[in-house]
Amino acid sequence: MQKFSIFVTRHAKAIVSIWIVFFLIMGYFALQLPGKLQGDGFFVKDDHSRTMQELSETFDLPAKTIFVLFENKTNDEITVALEKLEQVETIKEIVSPIGISQLRKDNYAYAMLHFGNDVSDYFPVVDEIRDILAYDNHISITGEPAISKDINVASQKDLMQAEAIGLPIALIILLLAFGTVVASLLPIIIGAATVIVAFGVLTLFSGTFDLSIFILNIVPMLGLALSIDFALLFINRYREERHTKSIPQAVQIAIQTAGRSIVFSALCVMIGLGAMVVIEVEIFQNIALGGSVVVFLAIISGLTLLPATIVLLGDRLNKWRLIRVTQATSKWQAFAAFVMRKPVLIIVVAFALLGAAMIPVKDMDLTIPSKESLPSAYESRATFDKMEEAFDFGADAVVYLLAEREDGWDNEDGLTKILAIQQQLEQEALVKQVDSLFTATQIDSVEIWQAANADPNSQGLLLAAQSHFIQDDKMYMAVHLDTNGASTEAQDFVREWKNKDLDVSFSLAGAPKFNQEIFDEIANKIGLALIIIMITTFIILMIAFRSILIPVKAIIMNVIGLASTFGLIVYIFQYGHFGIEAGTVVLIMPVIVFCLVFGLSMDYEVFLISRIQEEYLKGANNTKATVDGLVSTSKIITSAALIMIVITGAFAFTDVMPVKQIGVGIAIAIAIDATIIRLMLVPSLMKLFGDWNWWLPFTKRGK
Numbered sequence: 001m002q003k004f005s006i007f008v009t010r011h012a013k014a015i016v017s018i019w020i021v022f023f024l025i026m027g028y029f030a031l032q033l034p035g036k037l038q039g040d041g042f043f044v045k046d047d048h049s050r051t052m053q054e055l056s057e058t059f060d061l062p063a064k065t066i067f068v069l070f071e072n073k074t075n076d077e078i079t080v081a082l083e084k085l086e087q088v089e090t091i092k093e094i095v096s097p098i099g100i101s102q103l104r105k106d107n108y109a110y111a112m113l114h115f116g117n118d119v120s121d122y123f124p125v126v127d128e129i130r131d132i133l134a135y136d137n138h139i140s141i142t143g144e145p146a147i148s149k150d151i152n153v154a155s156q157k158d159l160m161q162a163e164a165i166g167l168p169i170a171l172i173i174l175l176l177a178f179g180t181v182v183a184s185l186l187p188i189i190i191g192a193a194t195v196i197v198a199f200g201v202l203t204l205f206s207g208t209f210d211l212s213i214f215i216l217n218i219v220p221m222l223g224l225a226l227s228i229d230f231a232l233l234f235i236n237r238y239r240e241e242r243h244t245k246s247i248p249q250a251v252q253i254a255i256q257t258a259g260r261s262i263v264f265s266a267l268c269v270m271i272g273l274g275a276m277v278v279i280e281v282e283i284f285q286n287i288a289l290g291g292s293v294v295v296f297l298a299i300i301s302g303l304t305l306l307p308a309t310i311v312l313l314g315d316r317l318n319k320w321r322l323i324r325v326t327q328a329t330s331k332w333q334a335f336a337a338f339v340m341r342k343p344v345l346i347i348v349v350a351f352a353l354l355g356a357a358m359i360p361v362k363d364m365d366l367t368i369p370s371k372e373s374l375p376s377a378y379e380s381r382a383t384f385d386k387m388e389e390a391f392d393f394g395a396d397a398v399v400y401l402l403a404e405r406e407d408g409w410d411n412e413d414g415l416t417k418i419l420a421i422q423q424q425l426e427q428e429a430l431v432k433q434v435d436s437l438f439t440a441t442q443i444d445s446v447e448i449w450q451a452a453n454a455d456p457n458s459q460g461l462l463l464a465a466q467s468h469f470i471q472d473d474k475m476y477m478a479v480h481l482d483t484n485g486a487s488t489e490a491q492d493f494v495r496e497w498k499n500k501d502l503d504v505s506f507s508l509a510g511a512p513k514f515n516q517e518i519f520d521e522i523a524n525k526i527g528l529a530l531i532i533i534m535i536t537t538f539i540i541l542m543i544a545f546r547s548i549l550i551p552v553k554a555i556i557m558n559v560i561g562l563a564s565t566f567g568l569i570v571y572i573f574q575y576g577h578f579g580i581e582a583g584t585v586v587l588i589m590p591v592i593v594f595c596l597v598f599g600l601s602m603d604y605e606v607f608l609i610s611r612i613q614e615e616y617l618k619g620a621n622n623t624k625a626t627v628d629g630l631v632s633t634s635k636i637i638t639s640a641a642l643i644m645i646v647i648t649g650a651f652a653f654t655d656v657m658p659v660k661q662i663g664v665g666i667a668i669a670i671a672i673d674a675t676i677i678r679l680m681l682v683p684s685l686m687k688l689f690g691d692w693n694w695w696l697p698f699t700k701r702g703k
Helices: 002-010 012-030 047-059 075-085 123-133 144-178 181-205 215-242 247-278 282-318 329-341 343-363 379-391 412-426 437-441 446-454 456-469 488-498 511-545 549-574 588-617 622-653 657-694
Strands: 064-071 091-095 108-115 139-142 397-404 431-435 474-481 505-510
Touching (some): 047 397, 047 505, 047 511, 064 123, 064 379, 075 108, 139 144, 139 379, 144 215, 181 215, 215 657, 247 511, 329 343, 329 657, 397 488, 412 437, 412 474, 437 456, 446 456, 456 474, 474 488, 488 511, 505 511, 511 588, 588 622
Antiparallel strands (some): 064 108, 064 139
């Protein structure tokens, strides 16, 4: 780090110039990112996606459907609207409610707009349909493409709203920490530059990867919080050294000390992000990619752009002082002394608080979000709710069974097998109805089928039904379940049927299968992800602090702190408190918050323990080193944590529920970590374990 720090201070102008050029180029691409984002990221490359694609290509089933809801409309008015929609070239088929009683109820009627696999970007399609129907407020649309489009719009709105709330408060915290306008603005400028460049890089990646709309919230949330925290740590250390050193020397020492902490902290965050890659659900892959990009750029900006800018600013960093900042070391000294005197009492109180917060975890109800991601103010959500109430929309689920048989299906053996599969399905208590070749023609035996097929009067009708359900060696049937697609019963049904022996090759698709694959992929891989996080974090912290006990304590306390966080999330969002309507917890929240916060919380562990280690290696005993480290870092940890809480917690005021829960979850976890854990448990345990804190096999006193 010494040679690198000298390089940065000597070439400060060149570094800042390169960053300005890079920022302008990436800023151009960053503006294009919202238009590159598609879907909510809940996608697994498994049976459901492959089977639905096969059904669309072979049997002409729609790949996606947009529903058009009509309120108090006559047949003529419905006909006029649907004729207008015929100009949308991407619509494959329009199913009108005229003459179909199932699509009408009371004052409502709905049409279905079916699309094929040739549509890759539905957002322009949704905009085109809405423009066509804008002439009448009593015609609205919903369906997955419309919901995704609205989530994209809400995400952009949420990002601006969260920044409008979070950044001014972060600036106030920085002013309280530094006292001057320039020093306070610099971390925010560095953070904004990091996020915009990250957006630009992700736009370039969008041609290779399908990026989720949630990237638009997660990347700024993580990038701003980390970049500002890193800058806060760096500037604080620089100002300490500037009292006795020249500007270049102070910057160099800050790079070698605070810069080292930044690197180790960022590595811990990237480990948490990288571990999500093993869970092969698109949203986790997206967050791992987007998060890793912005964290990597936060390291680069924190170790190049920030110190180079400080060199160019010089003592103008302290320009426009508004507040006279005092270190208040006496208060922190008194607090540290109390912790050293009463370590056992503090540990008992801390664990009691954390244990109480954990209790609600036992009731956690996880679900995959869909229309629930949006508030009812958005058209697609409001329309879905109306259809749900009027038509019991989504109350039951459809499972598609696609089977292949080498000898085909239009022979006696094939027809016998179709009927056998149908009858086996009909025996299931959860099955309400089966749509198959036989049920469509109201024939209940192979013999009757063959006789009817021999009759010229009925042959044409049977052939039409056969072509609908049979194509060459492939056959499908639709199974209607008496439960919704997100229910545990529906998932258990497809999980059980996936392993059935039907004497033919088959696969399943539909909402129950989609949900089952998502849940099972997370359940099967989350253990591996956690093992990767814990082992790699242990190794990094062991190398950083030359200790066995410190990383073990850090991992255990992180797990306890996160368990308490999840308990509070259940209390707020599932039980319904603090003005939040009772509901469920978004499935991705625990995974994302655990993986992110496990790394983020290590920031404060590294900041605190690094300073304690510095004093210890200078010759101070363990207790004095702990006190000095706690006193010198407590204010900066508190300020950094407050900024992280403000930036992430600002997303509590957003509209998109998954983002709201993730933001609140991170904010709560950081609050617990920076107070109960880092300021109470860590120093108390450091006191209790004494020199054993620094024990490493085959070394002397960990030095």
